[in-house]
Amino acid sequence: MTPGIVIAGAGYCGVCAARAAREAGYDGQITVIGDDPEWPYERPPLSKWDGVAPRLQPIFAEDWYAGNNVDLRRGIRVTGIDRAARTVALGTGEVLQYAHLLLATGASPRRLHANAVPGARPSYLRSYSDAQMLAQGISAGADVLIIGGGFIGLELAATLAARKAFVHVVEAQDRILARAVPSDISKMVLDLHLDRGVTVHTGTAVDAINNGVAFLSSGQSVRAEHVIVGIGSVPNTDLAVDAGLRADNGISVNERFVTQDPDIFAAGDCCNVPIAGAGRARFESWQVAGDQGRFAGQVMAGARPDPLSPPWFWSDQFGHSLQVVGQPSMGTQTVLRRLPQGGMIAIETRADGQIAYAAGFAPGNAVGRDIKIIQRLMDGGVVADPTLLSDPDTPLKAILKRR
Amino acid sequence: MSDWIDVCATDDIEEEDVIRFDHGARSFAIYHSPEGEFFATDGLCTHEQVHLADGLVMDHIIECPKHNGQFNYTTGKATRLPACDHLGTYPVRVEGDRVQIQLSE
Numbered sequence: 001m002t003p004g005i006v007i008a009g010a011g012y013c014g015v016c017a018a019r020a021a022r023e024a025g026y027d028g029q030i031t032v033i034g035d036d037p038e039w040p041y042e043r044p045p046l047s048k049w050d051g052v053a054p055r056l057q058p059i060f061a062e063d064w065y066a067g068n069n070v071d072l073r074r075g076i077r078v079t080g081i082d083r084a085a086r087t088v089a090l091g092t093g094e095v096l097q098y099a100h101l102l103l104a105t106g107a108s109p110r111r112l113h114a115n116a117v118p119g120a121r122p123s124y125l126r127s128y129s130d131a132q133m134l135a136q137g138i139s140a141g142a143d144v145l146i147i148g149g150g151f152i153g154l155e156l157a158a159t160l161a162a163r164k165a166f167v168h169v170v171e172a173q174d175r176i177l178a179r180a181v182p183s184d185i186s187k188m189v190l191d192l193h194l195d196r197g198v199t200v201h202t203g204t205a206v207d208a209i210n211n212g213v214a215f216l217s218s219g220q221s222v223r224a225e226h227v228i229v230g231i232g233s234v235p236n237t238d239l240a241v242d243a244g245l246r247a248d249n250g251i252s253v254n255e256r257f258v259t260q261d262p263d264i265f266a267a268g269d270c271c272n273v274p275i276a277g278a279g280r281a282r283f284e285s286w287q288v289a290g291d292q293g294r295f296a297g298q299v300m301a302g303a304r305p306d307p308l309s310p311p312w313f314w315s316d317q318f319g320h321s322l323q324v325v326g327q328p329s330m331g332t333q334t335v336l337r338r339l340p341q342g343g344m345i346a347i348e349t350r351a352d353g354q355i356a357y358a359a360g361f362a363p364g365n366a367v368g369r370d371i372k373i374i375q376r377l378m379d380g381g382v383v384a385d386p387t388l389l390s391d392p393d394t395p396l397k398a399i400l401k402r403r
Numbered sequence: 404m405s406d407w408i409d410v411c412a413t414d415d416i417e418e419e420d421v422i423r424f425d426h427g428a429r430s431f432a433i434y435h436s437p438e439g440e441f442f443a444t445d446g447l448c449t450h451e452q453v454h455l456a457d458g459l460v461m462d463h464i465i466e467c468p469k470h471n472g473q474f475n476y477t478t479g480k481a482t483r484l485p486a487c488d489h490l491g492t493y494p495v496r497v498e499g500d501r502v503q504i505q506l507s508e
């Protein structure tokens with residue numbers, strides 16, 4: 001059989017690549033190998049439970065794969081790459097030829113350093129089975145300590161507080177979500193958590209855990225029957241590095257997601273990619289992973305890739321949603337747009353007046369429409385008057401239409 | 404049997420915009436296209452149960468406010484992930500200055 005496209009990793013990036021290659025008319029063999037035993041599923045719901053348990057939400061219907069002649073191998077690892085022979089080895093002992101190989105291996109939770117917190121036996125969340133373990137282990141009334149006030153920590157705090165657990169979040173930085181959103185937005189998120197009974201300790205570390213009690217650097221001690229760590233993720237680069245490919249906070253790729261080896265691509269959470277005028281970045285975003293996979297899939301299929309969308313991210317906490325578009329701290333001026341339904345969008349503009357970034361937080365889905373319009377203003381390089389951007393009576397769509 | 408159900412006045416929906424319409428236990432999204440035509444689809448996104456009336460209409464596309472799935476509201480076709488399944492569509496007519504949709508039992 002003529003070698004075709006082989007994709008290592010069956011997360012959102014990997015399956016979007018397979019789909020895009022097929023939709024671009026690629027008629028060769030497509031094989032997707034994923035070490036997770038489940039049908040490819042959405043990761044975001046794993047920290048946002050509707051009720052008492054996480055939901056297993058498939059990305060595509062199960063019959064999509066066979067129906068599109070995509071050979072999905074579940075519960076199987078890719079164990080090595082032989083670049084000279086253009087083959088990958090699988091955990092089953094099989095060896096597969098490829099014409100193009102996409103590494104879509106994602107990321108793993110960043111672990112606490114050994115002995116960083118003596119006595120801690122923490123849980124981490126990345127896979128459906130991790131989420132199931134949390135749901136089975138933590139019941140109403142449990143005392144939960146979450147280390148890390150990032151998105152996953154805060155979403156889990158909201159999920160578990162809604163299940164009547166007593167939740168403490170400990171964050172080393174002086175505010176939550178410090179890396180991702182401006183201070184006005186992180187304050188709104190903080191106030192919501194405090195209002196719903198979550199205790200948040202910023203500027204604080206956990207010194208030790210002993211017999212279900214956590215000793216904090218502030219001198220306080222809090223009950224901590226369960227300890228969950230959400231302190232970011234590390235890209236899964238081993239396969240690439242073992243094959244002699246460069247990786248530095250992610251597998252290094254060019255703007256077409258090609259590694260040093262012209263036949264090997266990398267995309268999604270595992271890759272580190274140049275971004276226009278702003279160095280390089282590794283993203284950890286559902287939509288970015290799908291978009292990068294789609295782009296790589298089109299390139300591998302020999303098609304002209306559609307342009308990438310600006311990076312976009314969302315989070316849900318206590319029935320509120322947060323949406324972020326663009327890259328923080330590239331802007332020089334921040335304007336605040338207060339929404340009539342409650343909530344707010346912080347918009348950062350660059351020296352040239354173009355929007356670089358926006359983050360909004362509001363009840364329900366009230367931020368969605370404005371964030372999508374801002375994304376289009378960014379795409380179009382529109383220079384918008386800051387007084388109009390901050391005026392809740394000027395619909396953003398009017399600014400978009402006026403250009 | 405199918406009936407024409409009154410929805411709203413034609414100028415209740417701006418051009419290139421959408422409103423929510425509830426009828427019995429069902430919910431719909433009613434669109435006014437840039438050309439001045441009216442269309443109706445199921446109200447909830449097929450990805451998760453989120454109402455499309457909070458979404459953004461650009462040309463003939465409705466973009467879901469939640470995860471940016473897109474549909475062509477004139478055909479119901481899902482045109483961008485994560486939306487995979489199509490939306491149901493319903494006939495719409497304008498009688499005088501009233502917008503009406505036709506629902507089958």
Ligand SMILES: Cc1cc2nc3c(=O)[nH]c(=O)nc-3n(C[C@H](O)[C@H](O)[C@H](O)COP(=O)(O)OP(=O)(O)OC[C@H]3O[C@@H](n4cnc5c(N)ncnc54)[C@H](O)[C@@H]3O)c2cc1C
Pocket residue numbers: 008009010011012013014033034035036043044045046047076077078079104105106107125126127152236239267268269270283284285286287289312313314315316
């Ligand atoms: C709990 C949680 C909640 C999240 N919530 C949001 C959110 O609300 N919004 C948002 O934008 N983003 C969210 N994210 C981030 C988002 O899920 C990721 O950005 C996205 O999943 C990245 O997709 P990916 O395909 O690149 O990697 P992954 O989803 O990590 O998939 C990679 C897959 O490859 C497998 N794999 C790795 N190595 C091998 C190998 N050698 N052989 C075979 N298989 C291998 C992995 O096991 C994994 O299944 C969340 C993440 C988590 C964990």
Ligand code: FES
Pocket residue numbers: 448449450451452453467468469470471472485486
């Ligand atoms: S709910 Fe519409 S795209 Fe997810």
